Amino acid sequence: MIKKFGRTVSLISLAFSLSGAPSLAETTDYLFDVHLLGIKAGELKYSVRTKGDQYSAAGKLYPTGVVASMTTFRFDVSVSGNVKDGKYQPRLYSEISDTGKRQEEKSITYSGSKIRVKSPKLPKPHWLNPNTQQGKVDPMTAIFLVLEDQSPEDLCKQKVDIFDGARNVLITLAGPRTSRNKVICDGNYQRIGGFSKAELKDGTNFPFTMTYVKTGDLYRAERFDVKSVRGRAAFVRR
Numbered sequence: 001m002i003k004k005f006g007r008t009v010s011l012i013s014l015a016f017s018l019s020g021a022p023s024l025a026e027t028t029d030y031l032f033d034v035h036l037l038g039i040k041a042g043e044l045k046y047s048v049r050t051k052g053d054q055y056s057a058a059g060k061l062y063p064t065g066v067v068a069s070m071t072t073f074r075f076d077v078s079v080s081g082n083v084k085d086g087k088y089q090p091r092l093y094s095e096i097s098d099t100g101k102r103q104e105e106k107s108i109t110y111s112g113s114k115i116r117v118k119s120p121k122l123p124k125p126h127w128l129n130p131n132t133q134q135g136k137v138d139p140m141t142a143i144f145l146v147l148e149d150q151s152p153e154d155l156c157k158q159k160v161d162i163f164d165g166a167r168n169v170l171i172t173l174a175g176p177r178t179s180r181n182k183v184i185c186d187g188n189y190q191r192i193g194g195f196s197k198a199e200l201k202d203g204t205n206f207p208f209t210m211t212y213v214k215t216g217d218l219y220r221a222e223r224f225d226v227k228s229v230r231g232r233a234a235f236v237r238r
Contacts, residue, residue: 025051030147032224032235034061041067044235048144055088056080057140074098079140081110088145093138095165108138108165117165124166128194133163146171146187146210149218156185156210167194173210183219185210189226 027049034042046059061075075097081090093108106119108130115130137145142162150156156175162168170192175185189206191199208226212219224235 025049030144031238033238035234035236036067037231039067040065042073046140046143050083053083054081055083057144059140059143071100072098073100077138077140079138081141088137088141090138090141093140093165095139106165108163115163119165124196126194126196127166128163128168130163130165133168136161136163136168138162139164142171146173147221147224149215149220150212151218155183155212155219158185168192176212179211181213182222183212183214185212 027047029047030045032044033040034044042061042063044059044061046057048057049055056079058078059075060077061073063071063073075095077093077095077097079090079093081088081092083089089110090108091110095104095106097104104119104121106117106121109116109118113131113134115133117130137160139162142160145160146158150158156173158171158173160171162171170190171187172190173185173187176183177186178184187208187210189208191204206226208224210221211223211225213222214220220237222237226233
């Protein structure tokens with residue numbers, strides 16, 4: 001996750017296929033402005049492509065404006081995988097990131113019952129064994145699952161179990177509650193395993209809110225707000 005912007009984790013339409021006709025590919029682009037303490041500090045941009053039972057996504061988080069001249073951070077990720085019975089199953093995840101404190105360049109390959117993490121870094125003692133993390137999704141898949149538009153039946157019921165190659169995090173949403181013409185879900189980002197004692201001193205649970213506006217038959221994710229020890233951050237959809 002990116003320094004100073006809490007825990008974020010991203011938007012996609014459910015994969016689909018046309019009965020009796022060839023599968024059609026659909027690509028959707030998304031853009032969020034990132035605000036820190038009320039000041040625009042960056043952008044989160046990503047796209048999702050679905051075709052039949054396959055999906056792929058790629059995203060970037062980067063600083064803009066004055067902030068870009070003051071600090072450097074980078075989060076460049078991509079994933080490809082399959083959708084089976086409504087569940088996303090990544091096959092290959094790639095990440096290049098720089099938070100200022102931590103640099104990452106890694107890939108996660110999913111093959112049958114094996115999960116392989118490739119990184120120039122040597123595993124640390126507190127990191128999790130990848131092959132104990134079956135059934136969990138990668139950070140890019142998690143981004144769009146958390147931020148995707150919701151049906152009335154699924155609103156505020158998301159539960160996303162994430163493995164980033166070293167650590168396990170669980171994101172859950174509850175609610176909903178209404179505020180004027182908007183619907184708000186209360187979320188929680190919970191550190192499960194793979195974190196050092198120093199990291200856990202910052203906390204284990206981090207609350208956030210998701211705000212939706214009804215658009216047609218769906219609820220459109222409009223913004224994501226999080227409080228952390230580093231301040232208040234918001235991702236606002238354009």
